[in-house]
Amino acid sequence: xxxxxxxRVFEWLVTxxxxxxLLILFIIPALLVxxxxxxxxxxFGGIGEGWTLDTxxxxxxxxxxxxxxxxxxxxxxxxxxxxxxATPMGYYMARISPARRSLVLLLVILPFWTSFxxxxxxxxxxxxxxxxxxxxxxxxxxxxxxxxxxxxxGAVLLVMVYTELPFAILPIYAASEKxxxxxxxxxxxxxxxxxxxxxxxxxxxxxxxxxxAFLMVFIPSLGSYVIPDIVxxxxxxxxxxxxxxxxxxxxxxxxxxxxxxxxTLTVLVPMVVIISLRRTGAVNRALIEExx
Amino acid sequence: xxxxxxxxxxxxxxxxxxxxxxxxxxxxxxxxxxxxxxWESTSLKxxxxxxxxxxxxxxxxxxxxxxxxxxxxxxxxxxxxAFALHRFAGSRxxxxxxxxxxxxxxxxxxxxxxxxxxxFVELKVQLGLVTITIAHITFCVSYVAMTVLARLQDFDFxxxxxxxxxxxGWWTTFWRVLLPMLAPGILAGGLLAFTLSIDDFVISxxxxxxxxxxxxxxxxxxxxxxxxxxxNALSTILLVVTFLAVTISHYLTxxxxxxx
Numbered sequence: 001x002x003x004x005x006x007x008r009v010f011e012w013l014v015t016x017x018x019x020x021x022l023l024i025l026f027i028i029p030a031l032l033v034x035x036x037x038x039x040x041x042x043x044f045g046g047i048g049e050g051w052t053l054d055t056x057x058x059x060x061x062x063x064x065x066x067x068x069x070x071x072x073x074x075x076x077x078x079x080x081x082x083x084x085x086a087t088p089m090g091y092y093m094a095r096i097s098p099a100r101r102s103l104v105l106l107l108v109i110l111p112f113w114t115s116f117x118x119x120x121x122x123x124x125x126x127x128x129x130x131x132x133x134x135x136x137x138x139x140x141x142x143x144x145x146x147x148x149x150x151x152x153x154g155a156v157l158l159v160m161v162y163t164e165l166p167f168a169i170l171p172i173y174a175a176s177e178k179x180x181x182x183x184x185x186x187x188x189x190x191x192x193x194x195x196x197x198x199x200x201x202x203x204x205x206x207x208x209x210x211x212x213a214f215l216m217v218f219i220p221s222l223g224s225y226v227i228p229d230i231v232x233x234x235x236x237x238x239x240x241x242x243x244x245x246x247x248x249x250x251x252x253x254x255x256x257x258x259x260x261x262x263x264t265l266t267v268l269v270p271m272v273v274i275i276s277l278r279r280t281g282a283v284n285r286a287l288i289e290e291x292x
Numbered sequence: 293x294x295x296x297x298x299x300x301x302x303x304x305x306x307x308x309x310x311x312x313x314x315x316x317x318x319x320x321x322x323x324x325x326x327x328x329x330x331w332e333s334t335s336l337k338x339x340x341x342x343x344x345x346x347x348x349x350x351x352x353x354x355x356x357x358x359x360x361x362x363x364x365x366x367x368x369x370x371x372x373x374a375f376a377l378h379r380f381a382g383s384r385x386x387x388x389x390x391x392x393x394x395x396x397x398x399x400x401x402x403x404x405x406x407x408x409x410x411x412f413v414e415l416k417v418q419l420g421l422v423t424i425t426i427a428h429i430t431f432c433v434s435y436v437a438m439t440v441l442a443r444l445q446d447f448d449f450x451x452x453x454x455x456x457x458x459x460x461g462w463w464t465t466f467w468r469v470l471l472p473m474l475a476p477g478i479l480a481g482g483l484l485a486f487t488l489s490i491d492d493f494v495i496s497x498x499x500x501x502x503x504x505x506x507x508x509x510x511x512x513x514x515x516x517x518x519x520x521x522x523x524n525a526l527s528t529i530l531l532v533v534t535f536l537a538v539t540i541s542h543y544l545t546x547x548x549x550x551x552x
Contacts, residue, residue, distance in 0.1 A: 011376065011379075011380045011383065011385065011386075012385075014372045014373075014375055014376040014379070015372075015373070015376040015380075015385060015386070015389055017368070017369050017372050017373070018369045018370065018372060018373035018376075018389070018393065018433055018437065019373075019389050019392060021369055021429070021430065021433065022392045022393065022396070022430065022433065022434075023392065025408065025411070025426065025427075025430045026392065026395075026396055026404070026407075026430055027392065028411065029404075029407035029408050029410060029411035030403070030407050032407060032410050032411055032414065033403070033406065033407045033410060036410050036414075046413065047410075047413060047414065085302060085306050088298055088299035088302040088303065089299065089302060089303045089306060091299045092299035092300050092302070092303045093303065095299075102542075102543075104303065104307070105542075106538070106539065106542045107307050107310070107311075108307070108310075109538065109542065110310075110534075110535060110538055110539070111310045111311075111314070113487060113534050113537075113538045114314070114530075114531060114534050114535075115491050115508070115511075115527070115530050115531075115534070116491055116493065116508075117491075117493055117508055117511045117512055117515065118317070118511070118527040118530055118531065119313070119314070120515075121317070121511075121515050121523055121527060122313035122314055122316070122317040122527070123313050124515065125313070125316065125317055125320060125524070126312075126313050126316055126317075132316055162309070162310075162313075165306065165310075169306075194296050195296075198296075215398060216398070219398050219399070219400060220398070220400050220401075222400060223399075223400020223401060223402045223403060224400075225402050225494060226493060226494060226512075229516075230515060230516070240400070240402045243402055243406060244402070247406060247409065247498065253409075253410060253413065256406055257406070257410060260402070260403055260406045260407065263400065263402075263403060264403055267399065267400065267403070271395070271398065271399075
């Protein structure tokens with residue numbers, strides 16, 4: 001009995017530092033977002049006393065449904081494109097020689113480690129009206145000299161795919177690497193075409209990787225803010241832009257909190273899927289290992 | 293049957309897609325023209341101009357101070373967390389603990405940034421380097437914990453028992469056996485934390501105060517309001533540093549794995 005108690009005390013002792021830190025600085029602030037949604041704002045940009053439903057009323061502003069809708073479709077499109085590109089990559093990377101695989105893996109990981117802002121800026125330079133891509137497209141007659149490649153939803157989507165792709169490639173590759181490719185040979189011996197074998201044998205075989213890729217891309221995409229801010233325009237704003245505007249431009253913190261609460265609820269749905277996926281945490285571990 | 297070439301073609305096209313913007317950015321940093329559209333002449337003038345920008349150097353100093361403290365603190369908190377998660381796996385407390393560690397990894401950064409800003413405003417804490425450091429420790433803990441946890445899965449705990457059977461106390465076992473064996477995992481987690489801290493913009497931007505500009509915040513304001521050629525040069529320096537560091541560590545770890 002005494003030994004069991006000592007072990008229990010030891011468990012609390014090693015759990016407490018991280019648990020208490022995250023409880024105070026992560027869980028409590030997250031709950032605070034919901035509470036502050038019902039607080040009034042002060043003229044000096046602070047948070048007032050008492051309770052109010054003002055923020056909830058402003059959330060019914062007709063601009064918001066359009067922004068929320070755009071946030072969701074841009075995130076869905078980003079996720080779909082990332083998975084579409086990452087799946088054949090995972091397949092290819094799992095089948096090549098170790099030396100070449102190591103090189104491809106390095107080429108995939110390098111942009112993932114590179115400064116996020118630098119990568120977005122690189123696209124701003126490329127898509128700039130005086131940039132190389134625009135001049136090339138005008139030269140070969142694919143676009144008119146006065147069309148803008150920047151500041152629209154297409155540019156936002158392109159750069160979102162660019163920054164999120166490694167998060168789809170790594171879990172799909174990790175799952176493909178464990179896949180037994182003899183199953184594909186078996187399917188082909190039994191008369192399946194290459195495509196049929198890919199669709200009916202390979203895809204179900206790497207479903208945990210596909211699901212992880214979906215969550216790793218979809219959830220952060222919903223909270224995008226820097227990309228639409230730099231390469232997007234007023235017609236391609238996402239909910240993250242509104243949160244930042246309320247925080248930095250209008251300095252209306254309860255309003256920003258209300259929007260964040262809304263975003264949290266949107267994110268919560270796929271998040272519940274993660275918690276149930278947790279039992280198969282091997283994929284996440286593989287992802288982090290490959291990241292390092 | 294001949295294997296399909298589609299996966300190979302997609303892979304190399306995606307890799308080209310990854311590197312084309314980066315290559316053009318680097319090339320432009322040596323272009324003396326103000327706008328990248330035309331090539332005037334090859335020059336290092338933006339690099340020389342960069343040397344004189346004291347704001348950038350101050351921002352870099354802030355970033356390095358924050359990253360160093362956040363890395364050390366999150367290495368300690370993350371390692372104890374991973375140890376608890378592994379050693380007591382399955383207990384109710386650890387299941388809760390795991391959720392609390394895991395959630396920050398997937399939650400959009402903007403939610404973490406705003407929630408911490410509200411927390412500091414409510415507590416009337418002065419925003420600045422201290423609040424940024426606290427925020428960085430908070431998101432780095434999860435990454436270190438997950439990295440160390442992954443290494444712990446392959447850890448042979450009979451070695452710990454052997455050490456104790458041979459008469460070593462807990463303290464000796466911890467310092468002489470456990471810690472040296474976990475060191476590669478802890479260092480890998482620390483490296484990840486350091487990189488994430490140096491690169492973080494969103495969370496830092498929300499909890500920054502006057503006079504606590506970090507390098508990403510400085511780069512952001514340069515992108516938004518000004519000097520493109522200078523950012524080209526600065527970006528190129530950052531790219532070279534990360535590319536070298538990642539390539540070296542990639543080949544070191546992969547060679548290590550092959551011989552192991």
